[in-house]
Amino acid sequence: MGNNNELGPVSRRLQVEHAQAMAEQADRHAVTLESILAVLRSTRLEDRASRSTALDLASAALIELRSTTDQQLGTMLEPVDGAFARLRTDLRPLARFGGLDVQFVEPPTGGRALPGEVAHAARAIVRSAVLALVDQEEAKRVRIQWDCDGLNLLIGIRDDGQGEISAHDDALRPIAERVATLDGDLEVSSTTGWGTSLDIRLPLDPPAExxxxxxxxxxxxxxxxxxxxxxxxxxxxxxxxxxxxxxxxxxxxxxxxxxxxxxxxxxxxxxxxxxxxxxxx
Structure with a gap:
């Protein structure tokens, strides 16, 4: 009788893909919950307005969760500016109600579209990075920049926090592992009192077998x-x-x-x- 711990190749692959999907879903939920909490804690809104805004955020998140768009990653292509616009939408509530100044540097229009898997992963990576920097660095300002050189999506994230986070920090481990899974590169540079910069390169083409x-x-x-x-x-x-x-x-x-x-x-x-x-x- 075989050992249940000995997984076949297909089972292992499905397990890895399932774990990645669950991690992405958890990341998106984390951003949504942080945004709802920011709304409810905001001193800019009255109780009725805050409840209404929180309900709108929750409803939008449910619609997004039920959407099948992201299940078709293998066949989708997204223009880089369109993918970036979706990222801005994801982070808008956190920026508006959470007291976080999020600055977006728009990518160039046109050029090569992003494979759906890369676009989806890039948004998940940036969302995770923003939450990690705000939590670990006590940052008040985050600058996000995307660019595309035709072969790679280039992501730059910089905060104005304490500048004490490193590439080996536990908060960045899921990001580093996701970048490595896509055969990309992650560089982290911090200067005490001046903040932290993350520079990420994600190839647009899958690595050779x-x-x-x-x-x-x-x-x-x-x-x-x-x-x-x-x-x-x-x-x-x-x-x-x-x-x-x-x-x-x-x-x-x-x-x-x-x-x-x-x-x-x-x-x-x-x-x-x-x-x-x-x-x-």
Missing amino acids: AEPLEDSVNFSPRERDVLRLVASGARNRAIADQLGISDNTVKFHVSNLLRKTGARSRGELTAIAASSTRNRA
Whole structure:
């Protein structure tokens, strides 16, 4: 009888895609809830007006949730300026009622349209980044800029916070992992007292298919087990529980996987492993 922990390639791929969809949905809900709370706390609105605005926000969020547009990512193309306009709509309530000054630098019109997956991911990344910067940096002003060089979507985000956040901060880990999954780059630069800048590059074309990792790298049987669970998005504690080993042993195997694959971070390892899983499927 087979081990239920041994997932097939297709099952692992579906698990990763489901986890990403859930993370995106949670991110969108977080922005909506932050916006509703900002409205209800606002001193600019009377009680009746604040309730009415909060209801409008909740209704719009429900309509968006029920929409099937984002389920057709594989066939959609979005003009870069249209995708940016949707981002502005997402963040408008937080900017209007949350006391946050959000400055948008419009992308150039025309040019190459964004694949739906990239446009959708870019908005999710920016929403997550804004919430992280406001929460961690106590920022009052955030500047968001998009550009497209024909091959990549270039995203710049800068705040006026404390300038103490780094690329290794837990608040930025989901963003780094999402960027790595898309074969992109994330650079974080902070200056104490002057704020933090995030520079993100997202390729518009999918990466070339590579030889499956497990065929090209000499892994031990236990490393293969850990790699498959990393590809599914599992964290160290979940991996330890499933394999019946300690957290420290999981960290040891992940360290070996980073060294053998040449990955620079766990997020990059996750992206490499997930890509290898898709290629094998």
